[in-house]
Amino acid sequence: MSLFARKSIAELQEEAGRGTLRRSLGPINLTTLGIGSVIGTGIFVLTGTAASQHAGPALVISMLIAALACAFAGLCYAELASMIPVAGSAYTYAYATAGEIFAWIIGWDLILEYALSTATVAVGWSGYFVSLMHDLGLDIPARLTAAPDVVLQTAEGTVRGVFNLPAALIVLAVAALLTLGIRESANTNTALVVLKVSVLVVFVVAGISYVRRENLTPFIPPNTGEFGTFGWSGVLRGAAIMFFAYVGFDAVSTAAQEARNPQRDLPIGILGSLLICTLIYIAVALVLIGIVPYGRLNVPDPLAVGIDATGLTWLSPVIKVSALFGLFSTMLVTLLGQTRIFFTMSRDRLLPDAFGRVHPRWRTPHVSTAITGVAVALAAGVLPISVLSQLVSMGTLLAFVLVSVGVIILRRTRPELERPFRTPGMPWVPTIGALVCLLQMAVLPASTWIRLMVWLLIGFAIYFLYGARRTRDARLARGAADLPPPSPEAPLAS
DSSP states (O other): OGGGOOOOHHHHHHHHTSOOSOOOBOHHHHHHHHHHHHSSHIIIIIHHHHIIIIIGGGHHHHHHHHHHHHHHHHHHHHHHHHHOOOTTTHHHHHHHHTOHHHHHHHHHHHHHHHHHHHHHHHHHHHHHHHHHHHHTTOOOOGGGSSOTTOEEEETTEEEEOOOOHHHHHHHHHHHHHHHHOHHHHHHHHHHHHHHHHHHHHHHHHHHGGGOOGGGGOSSSOOOOSSTTSSHHHHHHHHHHHHHHHHTTTTHHHHTGGGBSSHHHHHHHHHHHHHHHHHHHHHHHHHHHHHHSOGGGOOSSOHHHHHHHHHTOTTHHHHHHHHHHHHHHHHHHHHHHHHHHHHHHHHHTTSSOGGGGOOOTTTOSOHHHHHHHHHHHHHHHHHSOHHHHHHHHHHHHHHHHHHHHHHHHHHHHHOTTSOOSSOOSSTTHHHHHHHHHHHHHHHTSOHHHHHHHHHHHHHHHHHIIIIIHHHHHHHHHHHTOOOOOOOOTTSOOOO
């Protein structure tokens, strides 16, 4: 039946060679795309939230747990991306391994990862922008800097937000840049990555002499009696929240059709960006919590608070400006990933044809970028960062589980395929990766699970009422028969 129709690897590789998107990205561009997405709201905003409310100094352990899950998933992504260098990331891999219905589920789920990730980062960008404007003597009306019902403390008293205008406007600016071209976007991102990594290094070097041992003791604060509030449960909850900070290395795979040598460069971009970002995260977290007691870090600009505590006030505006540029580059990559997924799903007829249109001059999916940009801008304006970040983490973890399982399926069903990069330690590496991701999903709040279920039900309704019918008609028009389901008897390739 059509629900389990799969694309053949040959068909996917043929798509990769059609050249509808411009191939202009090398290994440096791809690595900086990953770094540009990963180093963003997670380090500039959520570090303070996770430390002050869940993990304390043990946030470093939370980061290592999240990095471990990403490392296992990253090895799986690298194998699939080198085999199937087509835009679409985990969506494309699911189409090749499990069938159309699973591809739709993961494609719909990836909206939580990429589109809402962009919205989340935009809210973090807004916080630093408002703070910097205040330092310059320009105060934006508080009601226009937060989502509805978010309570703000101002000099005039308590104020409730109406719409986060700076967050919405910056998303529209990112969408406009992406419309102009992938080469221009990638080069801009590379420059911004160099800037924000340099400033983070300066933060570590400048702040390390101000670290106080008592701020790191006890390293794992005792649990308060509530699950997820300090103790080991807090470390796990912190890992699930900080997992958002690692969202982005997989965005490298969404640019597969625009890579010059995807079989070689995609694994470099995925694993290289993950390694570099993990080292930076741990260094920044240790210095930040060592300077400021973790209980005081529940603020929208924790790095600026850390610098202020040292007395190096000249560095505070530098940190804020760097955060603005850094978060901009993160939005650039995540919105790029979302539009490329929509592009591929449209070419598969699961979404309207408009999402697959390519501009004749800029060679970018301009219609998809415009529609996505407006929708994400609205989300950034009306949703609070806590809801957005947990939904993004949930969606990303689910995607990583499906990718890890997909590697095992393809090793069984198509062991003869050429794999320029092979995930080591089969089948243990993808199995452990899937289990660690499932563990982090389990410790997220019940409300996040409910939102995920509602989101998936909406997706099923769209698929069965629209997408499934269009793909069935397309197959009938081509005279193509459905592929048989995977054979469980196929041998496991090592």
